[in-house]
Amino acid sequence: RARDKVRAWFHKLDRARNVQAGREVLERELKRLGLHQADLAQVARKFHAETLDDLYIQVALGDVGPSQIGRALHEESRAASEPPVAAAQRRLPRRAPAPSKSKFTVQGVGNLLVQLARCCQPVPGEPIAGYLTRGRGVTVHRADCASLLRLAASSPQRLLPVEWGMVGGGYEVDVQIRALDRKGLLKDLTTLIAQEDANVTDIQSDNVRGSGQVLLRLRLKVADYGQLSTLLGKLDALPGVEEARRSA
Numbered sequence: 001r002a003r004d005k006v007r008a009w010f011h012k013l014d015r016a017r018n019v020q021a022g023r024e025v026l027e028r029e030l031k032r033l034g035l036h037q038a039d040l041a042q043v044a045r046k047f048h049a050e051t052l053d054d055l056y057i058q059v060a061l062g063d064v065g066p067s068q069i070g071r072a073l074h075e076e077s078r079a080a081s082e083p084p085v086a087a088a089q090r091r092l093p094r095r096a097p098a099p100s101k102s103k104f105t106v107q108g109v110g111n112l113l114v115q116l117a118r119c120c121q122p123v124p125g126e127p128i129a130g131y132l133t134r135g136r137g138v139t140v141h142r143a144d145c146a147s148l149l150r151l152a153a154s155s156p157q158r159l160l161p162v163e164w165g166m167v168g169g170g171y172e173v174d175v176q177i178r179a180l181d182r183k184g185l186l187k188d189l190t191t192l193i194a195q196e197d198a199n200v201t202d203i204q205s206d207n208v209r210g211s212g213q214v215l216l217r218l219r220l221k222v223a224d225y226g227q228l229s230t231l232l233g234k235l236d237a238l239p240g241v242e243e244a245r246r247s248a
Contacts, residue, residue, distance in 0.1 A: 022056030029066035032245035113137025125225030130160035180240035
Protein backbone atom coordinates (compact mmCIF):
# COMPACT_ATOMS: atom_id res chain seq x y z
CA ARG A 1 0.00 0.00 0.00
CA ALA A 2 2.86 2.39 0.82
CA ARG A 3 4.42 1.58 -2.55
CA ASP A 4 1.13 2.42 -4.30
CA LYS A 5 1.02 5.76 -2.51
CA VAL A 6 4.55 6.56 -3.61
CA ARG A 7 3.74 5.57 -7.19
CA ALA A 8 0.59 7.73 -7.13
CA TRP A 9 2.58 10.66 -5.74
CA PHE A 10 5.14 10.42 -8.56
CA HIS A 11 2.36 10.09 -11.13
CA LYS A 12 0.72 13.23 -9.78
CA LEU A 13 4.06 15.04 -9.80
CA ASP A 14 4.76 13.99 -13.41
CA ARG A 15 1.29 15.14 -14.45
CA ALA A 16 1.79 18.56 -12.86
CA ARG A 17 5.16 18.94 -14.56
CA ASN A 18 3.74 17.93 -17.94
CA VAL A 19 0.81 20.32 -17.55
CA GLN A 20 3.19 23.18 -16.79
CA ALA A 21 5.57 22.29 -19.62
CA GLY A 22 2.78 21.87 -22.15
CA ARG A 23 1.14 25.14 -21.11
CA GLU A 24 4.40 27.05 -21.53
CA VAL A 25 5.08 25.54 -24.97
CA LEU A 26 1.55 26.20 -26.21
CA GLU A 27 1.32 29.73 -24.82
CA ARG A 28 4.65 30.57 -26.46
CA GLU A 29 3.42 29.25 -29.83
CA LEU A 30 0.07 31.05 -29.65
CA LYS A 31 1.78 34.30 -28.67
CA ARG A 32 4.15 33.84 -31.59
CA LEU A 33 1.17 33.58 -33.95
CA GLY A 34 -0.77 36.44 -32.37
CA LEU A 35 -3.33 34.07 -30.83
CA HIS A 36 -2.47 34.50 -27.14
CA GLN A 37 -6.08 35.46 -26.27
CA ALA A 38 -7.56 32.40 -27.96
CA ASP A 39 -10.20 30.23 -26.28
CA LEU A 40 -8.80 26.70 -26.09
CA ALA A 41 -11.84 24.96 -24.59
CA GLN A 42 -13.51 24.10 -27.92
CA VAL A 43 -10.25 23.10 -29.57
CA ALA A 44 -9.31 20.77 -26.70
CA ARG A 45 -12.26 18.52 -27.55
CA LYS A 46 -11.06 18.22 -31.14
CA PHE A 47 -7.96 16.53 -29.80
CA HIS A 48 -9.98 14.25 -27.48
CA ALA A 49 -8.82 16.15 -24.40
CA GLU A 50 -11.44 16.33 -21.66
CA THR A 51 -9.75 19.28 -19.95
CA LEU A 52 -7.19 21.93 -20.82
CA ASP A 53 -4.72 20.15 -18.56
CA ASP A 54 -5.13 17.02 -20.71
CA LEU A 55 -4.41 19.12 -23.81
CA TYR A 56 -1.29 20.59 -22.19
CA ILE A 57 -0.09 17.08 -21.36
CA GLN A 58 -0.56 15.99 -24.99
CA VAL A 59 1.57 18.95 -26.07
CA ALA A 60 4.25 18.17 -23.48
CA LEU A 61 4.43 14.52 -24.56
CA GLY A 62 4.54 15.44 -28.26
CA ASP A 63 1.21 13.77 -29.07
CA VAL A 64 -0.16 17.07 -30.41
CA GLY A 65 1.98 19.80 -31.94
CA PRO A 66 1.35 23.43 -30.93
CA SER A 67 1.15 24.39 -34.62
CA GLN A 68 -1.71 21.86 -35.02
CA ILE A 69 -3.58 23.64 -32.26
CA GLY A 70 -2.87 26.99 -33.92
CA ARG A 71 -4.39 25.77 -37.18
CA ALA A 72 -7.40 24.34 -35.33
CA LEU A 73 -7.95 27.69 -33.64
CA HIS A 74 -7.98 29.42 -37.01
CA GLU A 75 -10.50 26.90 -38.35
CA GLU A 76 -12.65 27.40 -35.26
CA SER A 77 -12.48 31.15 -35.65
CA ARG A 78 -13.40 30.90 -39.33
CA ALA A 79 -16.43 28.74 -38.57
CA ALA A 80 -17.61 30.86 -35.65
CA SER A 81 -19.86 33.85 -36.22
CA GLU A 82 -18.18 37.17 -35.66
CA PRO A 83 -21.12 39.30 -34.43
CA PRO A 84 -20.38 42.55 -36.33
CA VAL A 85 -19.30 40.74 -39.48
CA ALA A 86 -22.24 38.35 -39.38
CA ALA A 87 -24.62 41.29 -39.06
CA ALA A 88 -23.10 42.91 -42.13
CA GLN A 89 -23.39 39.65 -44.05
CA ARG A 90 -27.12 39.42 -43.31
CA ARG A 91 -27.69 42.92 -44.68
CA LEU A 92 -25.82 42.32 -47.94
CA PRO A 93 -27.35 40.59 -50.98
CA ARG A 94 -25.95 37.09 -51.35
CA ARG A 95 -24.65 35.77 -54.63
CA ALA A 96 -22.10 33.17 -55.58
CA PRO A 97 -18.70 34.76 -56.16
CA ALA A 98 -17.37 34.53 -59.68
CA PRO A 99 -13.99 32.84 -60.15
CA SER A 100 -11.25 35.40 -59.70
CA LYS A 101 -7.52 35.54 -60.26
CA SER A 102 -7.18 38.28 -57.64
CA LYS A 103 -6.22 37.58 -54.05
CA PHE A 104 -9.74 38.25 -52.76
CA THR A 105 -13.35 37.62 -53.64
CA VAL A 106 -15.61 40.36 -52.30
CA GLN A 107 -19.23 39.27 -52.19
CA GLY A 108 -22.09 41.55 -53.20
CA VAL A 109 -20.14 44.70 -54.07
CA GLY A 110 -18.74 44.11 -57.56
CA ASN A 111 -15.15 44.89 -58.49
CA LEU A 112 -13.71 47.27 -55.91
CA LEU A 113 -10.13 48.14 -55.11
CA VAL A 114 -9.03 45.75 -52.35
CA GLN A 115 -5.96 46.15 -50.14
CA LEU A 116 -4.51 44.39 -47.10
CA ALA A 117 -4.65 46.19 -43.76
CA ARG A 118 -1.19 47.08 -42.52
CA CYS A 119 -2.30 46.95 -38.87
CA CYS A 120 -2.88 43.17 -38.78
CA GLN A 121 -1.46 41.87 -42.10
CA PRO A 122 -3.80 38.92 -42.76
CA VAL A 123 -2.43 35.91 -44.61
CA PRO A 124 -4.34 33.11 -46.40
CA GLY A 125 -5.85 30.60 -44.00
CA GLU A 126 -6.93 33.25 -41.49
CA PRO A 127 -10.55 34.43 -41.10
CA ILE A 128 -10.90 37.87 -42.70
CA ALA A 129 -13.44 40.66 -43.12
CA GLY A 130 -13.54 43.79 -45.27
CA TYR A 131 -14.16 47.43 -44.38
CA LEU A 132 -15.38 49.87 -47.03
CA THR A 133 -13.21 52.98 -46.70
CA ARG A 134 -13.95 56.47 -48.00
CA GLY A 135 -12.32 56.64 -51.41
CA ARG A 136 -9.78 53.81 -51.00
CA GLY A 137 -11.94 50.77 -51.71
CA VAL A 138 -12.10 47.79 -49.34
CA THR A 139 -9.45 47.20 -46.69
CA VAL A 140 -9.13 43.55 -45.62
CA HIS A 141 -8.42 42.82 -41.94
CA ARG A 142 -8.05 39.73 -39.81
CA ALA A 143 -11.50 39.01 -38.38
CA ASP A 144 -10.20 39.49 -34.84
CA CYS A 145 -8.28 42.69 -35.61
CA ALA A 146 -8.73 45.27 -32.85
CA SER A 147 -8.84 48.11 -35.40
CA LEU A 148 -11.58 46.35 -37.38
CA LEU A 149 -13.67 45.79 -34.26
CA ARG A 150 -13.39 49.50 -33.38
CA LEU A 151 -14.46 50.46 -36.89
CA ALA A 152 -17.34 47.97 -36.73
CA ALA A 153 -18.60 49.51 -33.52
CA SER A 154 -18.83 52.98 -35.06
CA SER A 155 -19.82 52.12 -38.67
CA PRO A 156 -21.16 48.53 -38.89
CA GLN A 157 -22.78 49.28 -42.26
CA ARG A 158 -19.30 49.51 -43.82
CA LEU A 159 -18.36 45.91 -42.98
CA LEU A 160 -18.27 43.50 -45.91
CA PRO A 161 -17.92 39.71 -46.09
CA VAL A 162 -14.64 38.80 -47.79
CA GLU A 163 -13.24 35.46 -48.88
CA TRP A 164 -9.76 34.49 -50.00
CA GLY A 165 -9.69 34.02 -53.76
CA MET A 166 -7.09 32.23 -55.84
CA VAL A 167 -3.82 32.97 -54.07
CA GLY A 168 -0.57 33.86 -55.73
CA GLY A 169 2.44 36.04 -55.23
CA GLY A 170 2.78 35.76 -51.46
CA TYR A 171 1.74 37.94 -48.55
CA GLU A 172 3.80 40.23 -46.36
CA VAL A 173 3.88 39.80 -42.59
CA ASP A 174 6.04 41.44 -39.92
CA VAL A 175 8.08 39.20 -37.63
CA GLN A 176 10.12 40.10 -34.55
CA ILE A 177 13.18 38.11 -33.44
CA ARG A 178 15.11 38.60 -30.19
CA ALA A 179 18.46 36.82 -30.11
CA LEU A 180 22.01 36.85 -28.77
CA ASP A 181 24.08 39.20 -30.91
CA ARG A 182 26.48 36.58 -32.25
CA LYS A 183 28.60 36.23 -35.36
CA GLY A 184 26.72 34.62 -38.25
CA LEU A 185 23.25 35.22 -36.76
CA LEU A 186 21.89 37.16 -39.73
CA LYS A 187 23.31 34.65 -42.19
CA ASP A 188 21.69 31.75 -40.30
CA LEU A 189 18.33 33.53 -40.23
CA THR A 190 18.26 34.46 -43.90
CA THR A 191 19.52 31.03 -44.98
CA LEU A 192 16.73 29.31 -43.05
CA ILE A 193 14.12 31.70 -44.44
CA ALA A 194 15.32 30.98 -47.98
CA GLN A 195 15.28 27.23 -47.34
CA GLU A 196 11.62 27.53 -46.30
CA ASP A 197 10.79 29.30 -49.61
CA ALA A 198 9.99 32.61 -47.92
CA ASN A 199 11.52 35.97 -48.75
CA VAL A 200 12.81 38.89 -46.68
CA THR A 201 11.59 42.22 -48.06
CA ASP A 202 12.83 44.43 -45.22
CA ILE A 203 14.98 44.06 -42.11
CA GLN A 204 15.83 46.39 -39.22
CA SER A 205 17.89 45.74 -36.11
CA ASP A 206 18.44 47.38 -32.73
CA ASN A 207 20.82 46.38 -29.97
CA VAL A 208 19.17 45.76 -26.61
CA ARG A 209 21.36 47.89 -24.35
CA GLY A 210 23.35 46.03 -21.72
CA SER A 211 21.98 42.59 -22.61
CA GLY A 212 24.19 41.38 -25.45
CA GLN A 213 21.02 40.83 -27.46
CA VAL A 214 19.72 42.21 -30.72
CA LEU A 215 16.11 42.86 -31.74
CA LEU A 216 15.44 42.16 -35.41
CA ARG A 217 12.30 43.28 -37.23
CA LEU A 218 11.79 41.43 -40.49
CA ARG A 219 9.12 41.82 -43.13
CA LEU A 220 8.63 38.43 -44.75
CA LYS A 221 6.72 37.33 -47.79
CA VAL A 222 5.00 33.99 -47.15
CA ALA A 223 2.49 31.88 -49.05
CA ASP A 224 0.03 31.24 -46.21
CA TYR A 225 -0.52 30.79 -42.49
CA GLY A 226 0.82 27.23 -42.48
CA GLN A 227 4.15 28.32 -43.93
CA LEU A 228 4.38 31.18 -41.42
CA SER A 229 3.71 28.85 -38.48
CA THR A 230 6.37 26.36 -39.60
CA LEU A 231 8.92 29.09 -40.29
CA LEU A 232 8.45 30.75 -36.89
CA GLY A 233 8.97 27.43 -35.15
CA LYS A 234 12.24 26.81 -36.99
CA LEU A 235 13.49 30.36 -36.43
CA ASP A 236 12.78 30.00 -32.72
CA ALA A 237 14.88 26.82 -32.63
CA LEU A 238 18.03 28.45 -34.06
CA PRO A 239 21.00 28.72 -31.64
CA GLY A 240 20.92 31.97 -29.70
CA VAL A 241 17.35 32.89 -30.66
CA GLU A 242 15.34 33.77 -27.55
CA GLU A 243 12.05 34.45 -29.31
CA ALA A 244 10.64 34.57 -32.84
CA ARG A 245 7.06 35.71 -33.20
CA ARG A 246 4.62 37.59 -35.35
CA SER A 247 4.62 41.30 -34.54
CA ALA A 248 1.56 42.52 -32.65
